[in-house]
Amino acid sequence: MRTLTLHRxxxxxxxxxxxxxAVLWLLRPVGQVAPVSNAVTAGSTARKGNVTxxxxxxxxxxxxxxxxxxxKRHPGVRVxxxxxxxxxxxxxxxxxxxxxxxPDVSQxxxxxxxxxxxxxxxxxxxxxxxxxxxxxxxxLWDNCMMDGRxxxxxxxxxxxxxxxxxxxxxxxxxxxxxxxTWDDYIRAGxxxxxxxxxxxxxxxxxxxALNWTFQMxxxxxxxxxxxxxGRIAINSPQSRKALDIMRRMRAAGIxxxxxxxxxxxxxxxxxxxxxSYPAAVWMAxxxxxxxxxxxxxxxxxxxxxxxxMEHGGKRVANLGGSVLVIPxxxxxxxxxxxxxEYALCTREGQLAxxxxxxxxxxxxxxxxxxxxxxxxxxxxxxxxxxxxVTDVTxxxxxxxxxxxxxxxxxxxxxxxxxxxxxMRNEGFFENxxxxxxxxxxxxxxxxxxxxxx
Numbered sequence: 298m299r300t301l302t303l304h305r306x307x308x309x310x311x312x313x314x315x316x317x318x319a320v321l322w323l324l325r326p327v328g329q330v331a332p333v334s335n336a337v338t339a340g341s342t343a344r345k346g347n348v349t350x351x352x353x354x355x356x357x358x359x360x361x362x363x364x365x366x367x368x369k370r371h372p373g374v375r376v377x378x379x380x381x382x383x384x385x386x387x388x389x390x391x392x393x394x395x396x397x398x399x400p401d402v403s404q405x406x407x408x409x410x411x412x413x414x415x416x417x418x419x420x421x422x423x424x425x426x427x428x429x430x431x432x433x434x435x436x437l438w439d440n441c442m443m444d445g446r447x448x449x450x451x452x453x454x455x456x457x458x459x460x461x462x463x464x465x466x467x468x469x470x471x472x473x474x475x476x477x478t479w480d481d482y483i484r485a486g487x488x489x490x491x492x493x494x495x496x497x498x499x500x501x502x503x504x505x506a507l508n509w510t511f512q513m514x515x516x517x518x519x520x521x522x523x524x525x526x527g528r529i530a531i532n533s534p535q536s537r538k539a540l541d542i543m544r545r546m547r548a549a550g551i552x553x554x555x556x557x558x559x560x561x562x563x564x565x566x567x568x569x570x571x572x573s574y575p576a577a578v579w580m581a582x583x584x585x586x587x588x589x590x591x592x593x594x595x596x597x598x599x600x601x602x603x604x605x606m607e608h609g610g611k612r613v614a615n616l617g618g619s620v621l622v623i624p625x626x627x628x629x630x631x632x633x634x635x636x637x638e639y640a641l642c643t644r645e646g647q648l649a650x651x652x653x654x655x656x657x658x659x660x661x662x663x664x665x666x667x668x669x670x671x672x673x674x675x676x677x678x679x680x681x682x683x684x685x686v687t688d689v690t691x692x693x694x695x696x697x698x699x700x701x702x703x704x705x706x707x708x709x710x711x712x713x714x715x716x717x718x719x720m721r722n723e724g725f726f727e728n729x730x731x732x733x734x735x736x737x738x739x740x741x742x743x744x745x746x747x748x749x750x
Contacts, residue, residue, distance in 0.1 A: 298309045307472055308525035335625035336421040337634045344439060345373035346629040348636050351385055352378060352404040355582070356452075359650040360640060364651075366637045374632045381642035383742060392624070399624035399635040400639075407451065407618040412699035413458075414448040415499055420623040422447045425634055429642050436694035437659050448622060451659035455577030455649070456685040456692065457513055459604070460584060463597040463677060464490065465497060465572045473601040477612075479542050482604045486551030489572050497572050501562055502552035507543065507712035508705050509557075513575070514539035516614035516693045517606050522708070527698040528742035530734050532726040537748075538606065544720045563587050567596070575603065577616040578657045578685045585655075585675050600681045613688045618659065657685065664689065700737045707732055 305449045317382045352360055357380040364376045376560070379400065386409065392399035393416055405413060413419060430438055433451045459482075461473055469492040471485045484641050486499025502510060520535030546552055565571040566587045574580060584598070602612045621641060623633045640646045647663035650656040658664055669682040711729050715721070729749045730741060736748035741747075 307665070309333050318432045333648045335419075335630075336423065337425050337623060339425055339631075343737055344632045344635050345685075346375075348374060348376045348402060348632050349391065349630060350376060350378045350402040350404075350636070351400040353380060353385060355654045356404055356405070356656065357506075359654040359656055362653055363640055363646055367636060368575040370639065371632070371635055372417075374635060376636055377587070385502060389413075389669055393626075396626055399626050401623065401627045401629055402637060403624065404452070404619055405622070407437065407440055407454075407620055408697050408701055408705075409699050410449045410620050410622075411443070411701060413622065414441075415699045418625050419448045420621065420627060420630055421626050422450065424478055425638070426642075432642065432661050433659050434661070434690050434692060436615065436692050437618060439694055440697045449620040450622075452619040452621055452641055453579070453617075453661040454689075455579055455615050456657065456689050457575065457577050457601070457603050457614045457616055457686050458600050458620045459573050459575045459600060460580060461573040461599050462569070463599045464595055465569055466599075469493060469497070469572075471572075473599065476601060476604055478607055478610070479546075479604045483549050483551065486546075487549055490549075490551055493569075495496060497569055498553040499551035500546070500575060501555050501557065501565065501571055501574050502543070502546060502551070503554050503556040503559075503562070504713045504716040506557040506709070507716060508709040509540055510575070511542055511712065513603070513614040513616060514542055514606075516695065517603075517611045517683045519693055521696055522704050523698045523700065523739075525745065526698055527696070527700070527743070528740050529730050529737075530742040530744055531733070532671040532730045532741075532747045533744055534746040536657065537722060540715075540722055540725065542606070544722060545573045545715065547720060558583075569596075579617060579655070581675070581681070588675075596675050599676055599679055600684045602684055602687065610695070611688070611691065613692050615692045617646070618718060620691040657682075661690070703737060704733055707736060721728055 352379055357378050361378040364378065367376060368374060379660070389399060389403055389405070390413070404718060406541060409450065423446045425636060429450070433455070437451035437454055441447060441451060441454035466473055469489045471488055476482050482499070489497050490498055512724070515535060517537045520533055520539060521530045524530040553565065557563065566584055567589050567714060586597070603614060605612045619740060621637045623630055623637070627633050641660060644660070644663045647658035647660045648666055648668060651658055651663065663669070664686050670680040672678040673681045708729060711732070713727070715725055727748055731750065733739065
């Protein structure tokens with residue numbers, strides 16, 4: 298009971314902090330330039346002190362492996378990577394709100410960056426980081442800025458493609474090189490479904506995470522959930538085009554309604570129930586970790602580019618990615634920045650993480666290294682990295698405002714309801730924008746093409 302009460306108190310305080318941040322962000326005068334405070338400066342080249350880093354899972358392990366090389370370069374600095382795990386984001390927000398207890402460097406997801414930045418509790422990295430702006434894809438970098446200043450540095454990214462089972466495609470006579478559009482993909486899925494006697498579906502598309510596929514598709518149509526001013530922009534022709542692709546895939550019977558990352562989903566990786574997985578590059582780690590001994594098994598794997606909306610259209614999108622930040626309360630900002638700069642803004646640091654833990658670099662000079670194109674035994678010797686790198690700088694930016702996480706949650710609920718009640722597209726986005734306006738208190742964008750309520 299006591300634990301439950303504390304848990305509720307923490308959730309209430311976190312929600313209060315995030316809500317206040319969102320309100321402050323929305324109320325800010327457009328074009329206002331934030332005052333330069335808590336800025337990180339280049340300072341002395343002989344940096345000294347201890348740096349504590351909060352991170353999670355393999356991301357923390359990858360940073361930990363960089364420490365010896367970093368400390369050799371900066372002998373006066375000692376880095377401790379804390380795999381703090383449970384409740385990390387909650388504890389970080391509470392530490393930022395109270396002004397004490399935050400680490401010197403912290404990780405969080407790219408989609409969370411705008412709402413943390415809006416708290417005004419992160420160090421301003423502009424003086425030391427702006428020179429790297431052209432070294433990252435614009436859609437990553439721009440979500441790390443507010444009012445023209447830099448508060449986070451992109452880490453890894455999640456360019457998307459289609460993982461497929463070579464053995465099944467060969468068995469059912471489907472050539473992945475002939476799949477260029479989503480129409481081609483649906484037809485190939487129908488062929489596999491028919492020739493397998495209904496046993497093999499083309500892809501998993503469970504009703505519990507449809508927003509992931511929707512996000513992937515609106516980056517190809519040029520759609521948005523919010524416009525650049527943070528207003529609701531989801532009721533658009535681009536959104537309707539993306540939803541129609543999802544409706545057609547499900548209506549064709551080629552989708553397995555298995556919940557993503559459930560036991561059934563993971564089991565499908567070793568079975569012939571699902572032939573392909575449109576997903577981000579980080580999915581490769583899950584597949585390699587889950588697949589049986591692929592060198593001896595019947596299933597062989599490959600990767601082909603994400604299908605486009607139409608011939609000659611964009612064949613790339615991004616899902617996920619993380620950033621590193623320095624809380625404003627950090628007392629050793631120069632040393633903290635030195636570690637971030639080494640980990641994320643050097644080819645050495647990024648390539649080490651890619652090779653050791655498959656974290657796909659957001660730093661473009663690392664992506665241009667020939668080592669990214671090395672043949673991958675898991676994909677039958679295919680240089681899979683090359684597939685994900687192609688056109689990576691042309692990915693459309695999604696405007697991840699401080700309301701992004703809440704909006705995606707509401708969208709997920711509505712898409713699940715859409716899938717469960719017959720997939721009627723008419724009126725769907727009018728209902729979604731009405732809900733977002735009511736729950737978030739955000740105005741509608743004056744866009745063209747909106748369907749009237």
